Amino acid sequence: MRRLILGHTTEFTLLAVMIVLCIGLSFATDRFLTISNAFDVLNVSAVNIIFAVGLLVVLISGGIDISFAVAASVVQYVTALALGALGGGNWAEGFIVAGTVGIGLGLINAALVYRLRIISIVATISTFNIFFGLLMFFTKGVSIYDLPEWLTTRVVFFEREMADGSWVELTLPVVVMILCCFATWFMISRTTIGRQLYAFGDNPEGARRFGINIGAMHYISFGWLGLMAGIAGLMQAHYAEEVVPNALYGRELDVLAATVLGGARLGGGKGSVIGCVLGVLMVSITQNGLNLMGVSPFAFKMIVGAIILIAITLSSARIDKLLPFLAKGNAKRGSSHS
Template structure:
């Protein structure tokens, strides 16, 4: 039977809602936001400001890739901000206090980050602790360890080449830290799209029991995802240290909320099984552009928190509509 025009309209409307609340919706929102800020300010639409936005989202972008994997399997990780701080402090302590070469210190800092993720993953899979509680506990532990390393003191002073990673623009455009974020994002996108391991994440997030019956080792996948998310959080800490030329245990406070917000705004379902890296990158850009634009408009930092909270609420509401 051929559907009438009136019957096709609701279906068409639902299709539009579904697409706008997936990756297409955030992209349209990003474009509209850029158009508005271009008209509202004189300095937003410039190459210098665009490069500044890229520099500002580097840490968030790397962390958001790991969080995308976690949320895709239906999990959550509240410890990434604290793991970022722990990674920074381990690197700084090993390099400046113990005298180890900085590359080795960075490698050991990433190992420490990965161990945090492994502990969280084992709590979730082995002891059936809810991800929210397991990572909340790790958030406290990692932050405490970060403070214990130097008794809450910051460490300053690293080799010039390390600081130049976040300053020197190759070809006058990209710093090494921004290039690192783009490489991590591209690798994650390719993994999810073209590798069987990426499809496993969607299967686990869609229905863990069905994935188990299909032969997927759900526990192994879960632990691996939390380890990867922690390593990327540690890598983001290294990038932040290069930008600041210092490390301090208070770094990363509240970063987990921005990271989750970027992933959700990008269209990844909080219940797992739906989303992608492309949407996450758009979500990261939305937060970066929004913060940059609000600063250019001289909006109060307190009001900025309110506006970003409203944006997150709208993104979650759109995701709920899509699921319905």
């Protein structure tokens, strides 16, 4: 048990902070600690979690990308137009088109970083502005409301009416989010590519000398984020039942902050899917609780920023400093082996 906690310091600390926060919010508003509200938070968080697990792979490899939300906006528009040209399409075609366009946009970032040797944050700031500028120029900011019926029809995998008359639903975005989380976890934890991504992010020069294909690491990490951005864009269109050019604009910093909050290191070589998910949920829970309390929306960013700062500070602390009994246990084991 102690080894498990020590090996997942950030995740356990963040989970503890979330529990304390939930207890506090449950006293502040009686609507917070309900099953229907919990499902609402999960449904609303699905798109951001898909973004976050894609960004996690880039962060693990030592890069950074802030263009993914705008890329997802581009994917929404291109997919909607492509499906219209195909006569309406279906879910399979929708995922193929969205995923392909998303990967293509991700590979553009990878090429800028690897081929032109541009620092990833500079490259993605550039593509952020290029993608968004092109999108607004060609669309003139006009939204698309005439989407295929299959895309706008809510897909509910589970629903139940509660005693108080409210409904709980498990929708398609949540199921897709779970699949994306599993796929990302499997790639970074159970494949050679995942181990190489961690090694490259932790020590790029050492990875190069060890024979790891550096170009492949860039293309895989940014391509994976592009794929997740494409899927997230499609799920956003399904959830909102419309395509709005700037609907996802501004989410990149919230997702980046939540991913780092979950333990991903900006310098690379560290991060986990569970920590990533907890980070996004932490931010979503905070915003949901503040909303139920009637706090002004203008205070959201300030309060959420403070929560993130505190949580990151706690997550950075060693668990043996937070839990003295673990430190004593480690000391005893050390003396017994000496």
